[in-house]
Amino acid sequence: GAVVSQHPSWVICKSGTSVKIECRSLDFQATTMFWYRQFPKQSLMLMATSNEGSKATYEQGVEKDKFLINHASLTLSTLTVTSAHPEDSSFYICSAREQGGKTQYFGPGTRLLVL
Protein backbone atom coordinates (compact mmCIF):
# COMPACT_ATOMS: atom_id res chain seq x y z
CA GLY A 1 0.00 0.00 0.00
CA ALA A 2 0.81 3.73 0.09
CA VAL A 3 2.15 3.99 -3.45
CA VAL A 4 2.83 7.34 -5.06
CA SER A 5 3.59 7.68 -8.76
CA GLN A 6 5.04 10.52 -10.78
CA HIS A 7 4.85 11.20 -14.47
CA PRO A 8 6.96 11.68 -16.43
CA SER A 9 10.08 10.18 -14.91
CA TRP A 10 12.32 12.06 -17.33
CA VAL A 11 11.71 15.22 -19.31
CA ILE A 12 13.98 17.26 -21.54
CA CYS A 13 12.68 20.59 -22.79
CA LYS A 14 13.86 23.76 -24.44
CA SER A 15 14.40 26.94 -22.48
CA GLY A 16 11.24 29.04 -22.33
CA THR A 17 8.78 26.16 -22.49
CA SER A 18 6.54 24.95 -19.68
CA VAL A 19 6.62 21.49 -18.20
CA LYS A 20 3.91 19.76 -16.17
CA ILE A 21 4.71 17.00 -13.68
CA GLU A 22 1.98 14.82 -12.20
CA CYS A 23 1.94 13.21 -8.79
CA ARG A 24 -0.65 10.57 -7.97
CA SER A 25 -1.48 8.60 -4.84
CA LEU A 26 -2.54 5.21 -6.16
CA ASP A 27 -4.14 3.50 -3.19
CA PHE A 28 -4.97 6.20 -0.67
CA GLN A 29 -6.46 9.64 -0.51
CA ALA A 30 -3.83 12.30 -0.13
CA THR A 31 -5.26 15.36 1.53
CA THR A 32 -1.80 16.91 1.56
CA MET A 33 0.92 16.70 -1.06
CA PHE A 34 4.41 18.13 -0.96
CA TRP A 35 6.79 19.10 -3.73
CA TYR A 36 10.55 18.91 -3.22
CA ARG A 37 13.55 19.74 -5.30
CA GLN A 38 16.84 17.89 -5.05
CA PHE A 39 20.14 18.95 -6.58
CA PRO A 40 22.86 16.37 -7.23
CA LYS A 41 24.35 14.93 -4.04
CA GLN A 42 22.21 17.22 -1.89
CA SER A 43 19.24 16.83 0.36
CA LEU A 44 15.63 17.52 -0.48
CA MET A 45 14.41 21.07 -0.25
CA LEU A 46 10.70 21.60 0.31
CA MET A 47 9.23 23.86 -2.34
CA ALA A 48 5.56 23.92 -1.43
CA THR A 49 2.77 22.19 0.43
CA SER A 50 -0.63 21.74 -1.15
CA ASN A 51 -3.91 20.73 0.42
CA GLU A 52 -6.67 19.38 -1.76
CA GLY A 53 -8.97 22.12 -2.95
CA SER A 54 -6.95 25.05 -1.65
CA LYS A 55 -3.99 27.12 -2.74
CA ALA A 56 -0.50 25.83 -2.18
CA THR A 57 1.75 27.25 0.51
CA TYR A 58 5.18 28.06 -0.88
CA GLU A 59 8.44 28.06 1.01
CA GLN A 60 10.45 31.22 1.23
CA GLY A 61 12.37 31.89 -1.94
CA VAL A 62 10.18 29.74 -4.19
CA GLU A 63 8.44 31.71 -6.92
CA LYS A 64 4.78 30.75 -6.95
CA ASP A 65 4.25 32.22 -10.41
CA LYS A 66 7.03 30.06 -11.78
CA PHE A 67 6.15 26.83 -10.03
CA LEU A 68 2.40 26.45 -10.36
CA ILE A 69 0.87 23.80 -8.14
CA ASN A 70 -2.63 22.42 -8.50
CA HIS A 71 -4.14 19.86 -6.12
CA ALA A 72 -7.53 19.39 -7.68
CA SER A 73 -8.38 15.98 -6.31
CA LEU A 74 -7.48 13.69 -3.42
CA THR A 75 -5.25 11.60 -5.67
CA LEU A 76 -3.61 14.10 -8.00
CA SER A 77 -1.34 17.10 -7.70
CA THR A 78 0.50 18.78 -10.55
CA LEU A 79 3.58 20.98 -10.64
CA THR A 80 4.03 23.15 -13.70
CA VAL A 81 7.40 24.75 -14.25
CA THR A 82 6.59 27.79 -16.37
CA SER A 83 9.07 29.33 -18.81
CA ALA A 84 11.73 26.86 -17.75
CA HIS A 85 15.38 27.86 -17.77
CA PRO A 86 18.53 25.74 -17.46
CA GLU A 87 18.83 26.61 -13.76
CA ASP A 88 15.48 24.88 -13.21
CA SER A 89 17.10 21.58 -14.19
CA SER A 90 16.79 19.35 -11.16
CA PHE A 91 15.19 16.26 -9.66
CA TYR A 92 11.64 17.01 -8.54
CA ILE A 93 10.06 14.68 -5.99
CA CYS A 94 6.53 14.72 -4.65
CA SER A 95 5.17 13.12 -1.53
CA ALA A 96 1.68 12.52 -0.23
CA ARG A 97 0.12 12.16 3.19
CA GLU A 98 -3.29 10.96 4.31
CA GLN A 99 -5.53 13.11 6.45
CA GLY A 100 -4.33 12.87 10.03
CA GLY A 101 -1.34 10.80 9.00
CA LYS A 102 2.23 11.46 10.10
CA THR A 103 4.07 9.64 7.32
CA GLN A 104 4.83 11.04 3.90
CA TYR A 105 5.07 8.60 1.02
CA PHE A 106 7.31 9.63 -1.79
CA GLY A 107 7.05 9.35 -5.54
CA PRO A 108 9.96 8.07 -7.63
CA GLY A 109 10.91 11.56 -8.80
CA THR A 110 11.03 13.39 -12.12
CA ARG A 111 14.31 14.45 -13.63
CA LEU A 112 14.01 17.71 -15.57
CA LEU A 113 16.68 18.90 -17.95
CA VAL A 114 16.22 22.28 -19.56
CA LEU A 115 18.41 22.93 -22.57
Added chain:
Amino acid sequence: GDSVTQMEGPVTLSEEAFLTINCTYTATGYPSLFWYVQYPGEGLQLLLKATKADDKGSNKGFEATYRKETTSFHLEKGSVQVSDSAVYFCAQAGSARQLTFGSGTQLTVLP
Protein backbone atom coordinates in the same frame (compact mmCIF):
# COMPACT_ATOMS: atom_id res chain seq x y z
CA GLY B 1 14.22 26.38 13.97
CA ASP B 2 13.93 22.66 13.46
CA SER B 3 16.96 20.97 11.99
CA VAL B 4 18.52 17.56 11.42
CA THR B 5 22.24 16.84 11.42
CA GLN B 6 23.52 13.55 10.16
CA MET B 7 26.89 12.00 9.68
CA GLU B 8 28.61 13.11 6.55
CA GLY B 9 29.58 10.51 4.05
CA PRO B 10 30.48 8.83 2.02
CA VAL B 11 30.63 5.67 4.07
CA THR B 12 32.25 2.60 2.54
CA LEU B 13 31.96 -0.79 4.23
CA SER B 14 32.64 -4.38 3.40
CA GLU B 15 29.76 -6.80 3.20
CA GLU B 16 28.65 -8.09 6.62
CA ALA B 17 30.19 -5.13 8.45
CA PHE B 18 28.32 -3.24 11.17
CA LEU B 19 26.74 0.05 10.15
CA THR B 20 26.04 3.16 12.18
CA ILE B 21 24.88 6.44 10.70
CA ASN B 22 24.52 9.14 13.31
CA CYS B 23 21.59 11.53 13.33
CA THR B 24 20.73 14.28 15.81
CA TYR B 25 17.90 16.77 15.72
CA THR B 26 16.86 20.09 17.19
CA ALA B 27 13.18 20.78 17.59
CA THR B 28 10.62 22.48 19.75
CA GLY B 29 8.41 19.81 21.20
CA TYR B 30 8.56 16.14 20.34
CA PRO B 31 8.82 15.42 16.64
CA SER B 32 8.33 12.16 14.83
CA LEU B 33 11.59 10.81 13.42
CA PHE B 34 12.21 8.96 10.18
CA TRP B 35 14.88 7.29 8.13
CA TYR B 36 14.39 7.30 4.38
CA VAL B 37 16.51 5.48 1.80
CA GLN B 38 17.13 6.61 -1.78
CA TYR B 39 18.48 4.16 -4.32
CA PRO B 40 20.26 5.55 -7.41
CA GLY B 41 17.91 7.42 -9.72
CA GLU B 42 14.87 6.81 -7.54
CA GLY B 43 12.72 8.68 -5.07
CA LEU B 44 12.72 8.17 -1.33
CA GLN B 45 11.41 5.10 0.43
CA LEU B 46 10.44 5.10 4.06
CA LEU B 47 12.82 2.77 5.89
CA LEU B 48 11.61 3.13 9.47
CA LYS B 49 10.11 5.60 11.87
CA ALA B 50 9.52 6.35 15.55
CA THR B 51 6.91 8.68 16.92
CA LYS B 52 7.80 9.03 20.60
CA ALA B 53 10.72 8.80 22.98
CA ASP B 54 12.26 5.34 23.46
CA ASP B 55 10.40 3.93 20.46
CA LYS B 56 12.52 1.68 18.27
CA GLY B 57 11.85 1.62 14.56
CA SER B 58 13.02 -1.41 12.61
CA ASN B 59 12.83 -2.75 9.09
CA LYS B 60 14.95 -5.00 6.85
CA GLY B 61 17.53 -5.45 9.63
CA PHE B 62 17.89 -1.72 10.20
CA GLU B 63 17.08 -0.21 13.60
CA ALA B 64 16.95 3.22 15.17
CA THR B 65 15.89 4.27 18.66
CA TYR B 66 14.34 7.64 19.49
CA ARG B 67 16.55 9.06 22.26
CA LYS B 68 15.05 12.21 23.72
CA GLU B 69 17.88 12.76 26.23
CA THR B 70 20.49 12.92 23.48
CA THR B 71 18.10 14.14 20.74
CA SER B 72 19.36 11.36 18.52
CA PHE B 73 18.02 8.74 16.13
CA HIS B 74 21.07 6.80 14.98
CA LEU B 75 20.60 4.18 12.25
CA GLU B 76 22.22 0.77 12.77
CA LYS B 77 22.45 -2.53 10.98
CA GLY B 78 24.40 -5.51 12.20
CA SER B 79 25.46 -6.92 8.84
CA VAL B 80 25.19 -4.85 5.69
CA GLN B 81 24.75 -6.24 2.20
CA VAL B 82 25.78 -4.90 -1.20
CA SER B 83 22.11 -4.22 -1.89
CA ASP B 84 22.06 -1.73 1.02
CA SER B 85 24.19 0.68 -1.00
CA ALA B 86 22.13 3.86 -1.22
CA VAL B 87 21.76 7.32 0.27
CA TYR B 88 20.15 7.44 3.70
CA PHE B 89 18.26 10.49 4.95
CA CYS B 90 17.29 11.19 8.52
CA ALA B 91 14.22 13.41 8.89
CA GLN B 92 11.90 14.85 11.49
CA ALA B 93 8.30 15.99 11.37
CA GLY B 94 7.26 18.56 13.95
CA SER B 95 3.91 19.94 14.95
CA ALA B 96 3.32 21.29 11.45
CA ARG B 97 4.09 17.77 10.21
CA GLN B 98 6.40 19.06 7.52
CA LEU B 99 9.55 17.02 7.05
CA THR B 100 12.96 18.49 7.69
CA PHE B 101 15.74 16.38 6.17
CA GLY B 102 19.35 15.87 7.02
CA SER B 103 21.92 16.22 4.29
CA GLY B 104 21.98 12.51 3.46
CA THR B 105 24.71 9.91 3.87
CA GLN B 106 25.96 7.91 0.90
CA LEU B 107 26.62 4.27 1.82
CA THR B 108 28.60 1.95 -0.43
CA VAL B 109 28.92 -1.71 0.51
CA LEU B 110 31.67 -3.65 -1.22
CA PRO B 111 31.46 -7.41 -1.84
